[in-house]
Amino acid sequence: MRLSLNDAELRIRDEVRAFLAENLPAADEIPAELDTRVAFLREWQRKLFEARLVNVTWPEDVGGRGATLMEQIVVNQELARAGAPPLIGEVGLEVVGPTIVAQGTPEQRIAYLKRILSAEDIWCQGFSEPNAGSDLASLRTRADDHGGHFVVHGQKTWTSWAQYASWCAVLARTDQDAPAHRGISYLIVDMRAPGIDVRPLVQMTGEAEFSEVYFDGVVVPRENVLGELNSGWKLAMHTLTNERGPVVLSHQVKLRVALDALASDAVRHARDGAAAIENPHVRASLVRAHVAVEVLRYHAYRSTGAAIARGAAGVETSVDKLQMTAADKLVGDAALDVLGTLAVSQAAAPEDADAHRWQHLYLRTRASSIYGGTSQIQKSIIAERILGLPRSR
Amino acid sequence: MDLELTPEQNELRSLAVDLLARHAPRERPRAYLEGGGDARALWRELAELGWYAVGLDEDDAFGAPGLCVLAEQVGRALAPTLLIDVAVAARIVAAGGEAVRTAWLDRLQTGEALVALAVAEADRQWPFDGGETIATRDASGGFRLSGTKLHVHHGAYAAAFCVLASLDGEPAFFLVPADPADVEVVPAHGLDPTARSVRLVLDEATVGIDSAVVAADAVERTFALGAVATAAEAVGAASACLDLAIAYAKDRVQFGAQIGAFQAVQHILAEAHVLRETAWSAVLYAAAALDEETDDAQEASTIAKAYTARAARATVESALQVFGGIGFTWEHDLHLYLRRVVASEQRFGDALLHEQRLGAQLAARAEERLAETTGRSV
Numbered sequence: 001m002r003l004s005l006n007d008a009e010l011r012i013r014d015e016v017r018a019f020l021a022e023n024l025p026a027a028d029e030i031p032a033e034l035d036t037r038v039a040f041l042r043e044w045q046r047k048l049f050e051a052r053l054v055n056v057t058w059p060e061d062v063g064g065r066g067a068t069l070m071e072q073i074v075v076n077q078e079l080a081r082a083g084a085p086p087l088i089g090e091v092g093l094e095v096v097g098p099t100i101v102a103q104g105t106p107e108q109r110i111a112y113l114k115r116i117l118s119a120e121d122i123w124c125q126g127f128s129e130p131n132a133g134s135d136l137a138s139l140r141t142r143a144d145d146h147g148g149h150f151v152v153h154g155q156k157t158w159t160s161w162a163q164y165a166s167w168c169a170v171l172a173r174t175d176q177d178a179p180a181h182r183g184i185s186y187l188i189v190d191m192r193a194p195g196i197d198v199r200p201l202v203q204m205t206g207e208a209e210f211s212e213v214y215f216d217g218v219v220v221p222r223e224n225v226l227g228e229l230n231s232g233w234k235l236a237m238h239t240l241t242n243e244r245g246p247v248v249l250s251h252q253v254k255l256r257v258a259l260d261a262l263a264s265d266a267v268r269h270a271r272d273g274a275a276a277i278e279n280p281h282v283r284a285s286l287v288r289a290h291v292a293v294e295v296l297r298y299h300a301y302r303s304t305g306a307a308i309a310r311g312a313a314g315v316e317t318s319v320d321k322l323q324m325t326a327a328d329k330l331v332g333d334a335a336l337d338v339l340g341t342l343a344v345s346q347a348a349a350p351e352d353a354d355a356h357r358w359q360h361l362y363l364r365t366r367a368s369s370i371y372g373g374t375s376q377i378q379k380s381i382i383a384e385r386i387l388g389l390p391r392s393r
Numbered sequence: 394m395d396l397e398l399t400p401e402q403n404e405l406r407s408l409a410v411d412l413l414a415r416h417a418p419r420e421r422p423r424a425y426l427e428g429g430g431d432a433r434a435l436w437r438e439l440a441e442l443g444w445y446a447v448g449l450d451e452d453d454a455f456g457a458p459g460l461c462v463l464a465e466q467v468g469r470a471l472a473p474t475l476l477i478d479v480a481v482a483a484r485i486v487a488a489g490g491e492a493v494r495t496a497w498l499d500r501l502q503t504g505e506a507l508v509a510l511a512v513a514e515a516d517r518q519w520p521f522d523g524g525e526t527i528a529t530r531d532a533s534g535g536f537r538l539s540g541t542k543l544h545v546h547h548g549a550y551a552a553a554f555c556v557l558a559s560l561d562g563e564p565a566f567f568l569v570p571a572d573p574a575d576v577e578v579v580p581a582h583g584l585d586p587t588a589r590s591v592r593l594v595l596d597e598a599t600v601g602i603d604s605a606v607v608a609a610d611a612v613e614r615t616f617a618l619g620a621v622a623t624a625a626e627a628v629g630a631a632s633a634c635l636d637l638a639i640a641y642a643k644d645r646v647q648f649g650a651q652i653g654a655f656q657a658v659q660h661i662l663a664e665a666h667v668l669r670e671t672a673w674s675a676v677l678y679a680a681a682a683l684d685e686e687t688d689d690a691q692e693a694s695t696i697a698k699a700y701t702a703r704a705a706r707a708t709v710e711s712a713l714q715v716f717g718g719i720g721f722t723w724e725h726d727l728h729l730y731l732r733r734v735v736a737s738e739q740r741f742g743d744a745l746l747h748e749q750r751l752g753a754q755l756a757a758r759a760e761e762r763l764a765e766t767t768g769r770s771v
Binding site: 001002003004005006009070073074260263264266267268277278280283284286287288290291294295296297298299301302303305306309319322323376378379380382383384386387388389390391392393 | 394395396397398399402456458639642643650651653654655656658659660662663664666667670671672673674675677678679681682685687692693696699700748751752755756758759760762763
């Protein structure tokens with residue numbers, strides 16, 4: 001048991017700090033308009049990659065350092081604490097890349113991994129469909145075997161960054177007769193191929209981070225199957241139970257930073273004639289969020305340590321996901337409690353810029369119990385696979 | 394960074410499981426409920442094993458997490474002990490002067506003197522200023538104590554009481570032997586029968602010069618440690634109760650199916666599992682933080698107690714919901730767990746007390762940050 005950082009963790013922390021001292025852009029340098037913003041973020045990730053600070057746990061031969069998960073956590077926390085821009089290549093870095101590291105052929109590792117780290121390639125994930133959300137195994141996108149290649153037909157949705165992606169990790173049915181989980185393959189699809197149509201979806205925050213993607217006779221070469229044919233379900237599950245610790249802990253730092261700013265706003269904003277923070281109910285709301293955010297950190301440290309000791313992440317990450325959701329929602333709720341009438345004010349007036357920030361945070365955190373497996377799916381996983389309860393009816 | 398128990402701490406845990414299985418079987422708490430119950434054999438063995446001193450010495454292999462591992466197991470078994478009381482009293486004495494250390498430390502560490510904490514008063518769980526119990530100096534250089542302390546655990550068996558009182562307006566601890574000439578011990582029949590709690594009435598009780606600890610910072614530090622250890626005990630009790638409910642959900646059949654196959658039931662149990670796991674993480678983090686004296690140690694202990702107080706109670710209440718009517722009966726053990734976790738909440742501050750402290754700290758920090766930025770821009 002040790003809370004202090006070891007030598008390797010201290011070294012990489014100092015390296016990140018030195019990098020940030022040289023390279024960290026000011027908050028107002030990050031463009032607001034989506035296209036220029038994405039270009040800016042690609043450049044940011046490239047710089048980090050050149051300093052070998054992206055996905056440090058990946059093996060050295062693909063551009064990582066073979067570092068520990070705890071070192072990755074230290075890197076992520078330092079970046080988050082400094083308010084560094086996000087990594088635009090998140091889907092490749094956190095979702096698809098780890099699966100290629102674990103299951104890819106030598107050729108696939110060479111072709112994709114370094115380009116994921118450097119943000120030369122942005123990836124998107126083609127798992128969910130309009131009629132296959134929580135019940136992912138009922139997906140209907142099909143890939144027909146033509147010997148040397150497959151031909152893909154179908155529709156994917158909630159596909160983040162699809163409009164900027166070079167590649168898409170697609171789950172498609174390659175055996176129509178097999179049971180639901182057995183006939184699915186994991187395909188690497190070139191987003192520039194003919195037959196692909198990307199239609200951005202605007203989410204309730206007003207942003208268009210994700211899209212619907214239509215596949216109409218898209219040709220995919222045979223060597224673009226990841227893992228074995230018809231074993232896509234297993235690979236996708238690997239993706240979904242991939243160790244969340246580093247992601248959770250950098251998210252935690254962002255929540256921490258947001259909550260501190262919110263508490264400061266609660267000193268400046270008035271409610272009923274006094275500083276909002278003097279209102280005991282506002283204060284209690286902030287405390288609830290504060291406790292949940294700190295407990296998220298404590299728990300993620302322990303669960304990550306346990307995953308390292310076990311040698312693999314597992315279904316236990318469902319607990320982390322649910323605690324993250326609890327923290328997200330309580331911070332969003334606290335924002336509304338602090339704002340009072342400002343919660344519904346127009347964002348146009350410059351003096352209401354803070355209000356706009358908290359409105360956005362409130363709306364965005366509502367998605368937390370839906371993405372990455374809904375809270376209900378996480379609870380069913382815990383019930384059946386951790387507590388050993390019978391399969392649900 | 395690592396929150397895994399060490400091999401030594403894991404070994405301690407499994408030894409504790411064995412010990413408590415022998416001395417505190419499931420029927421033990423029920424004996425207390427029915428007016429019987431005597432755990433002195435367990436206390437003797439705890440003393441022989443040297444477990445009253447776990448984590449006390451800086452070089453010991455267990456640390457504060459070791460104490461929490463023991464407290465967790467005590468909670469799981471609903472065992473009646475003064476483990477946390479003695480551990481906290483020993484740390485109070487260790488913070489005192491040479492005379493009090495010579496007189497008491499060895500006897501506390503060996504478990505020879507089982508000391509019960511006497512802190513709570515009529516409307517205060519933990520009076521940081523010493524409360525309404527007043528200590529005055531007498532002519533011999535010793536002290537006289539007057540006041541009433543509530544919810545003193547195992548007061549009928551304790552060899553002495555570690556009393557928080559006000560001396561010259563400052564908080565101080567006094568070790569008062571359980572001498573009937575000096576103290577009146579009144580059985581209190583509290584909510585948790587296994588605590589066998591008493592009311593302690595002090596009327597000009599005499600305390601020697603070698604039995605006082607005047608160290609205001611000891612109040613805060615021992616409060617933090619006691620809060621975390623008590624949180625560990627509550628997690629243990631809640632977790633054991635949840636395990637019973639999970640087993641029941643696999644066994645009980647309704648509508649032709651095990652009730653654990655219904656999502657409505659599954660999700661109650663899954664949510665409770667999240668609570669016990671996250672609460673245990675909070676306990677371990679806070680315990681490690683206290684040992685390493687990190688900047689956030691005090692705050693981590695406050696968060697651990699605030700969070701665990703709510704989480705443990707919610708977990709037992711979830712178990713009750715899964716058991717249904719049978720869980721609400723006197724015969725069922727469920728209420729023994731519920732009584733233990735509610736009693737634990739009251740020791741070293743409940744959720745509200747800790748949340749109030751967190752709120753004050755949060756507001757003070759926010760004001761400081763704002764003053765800094767305004768200061769800079771001026």
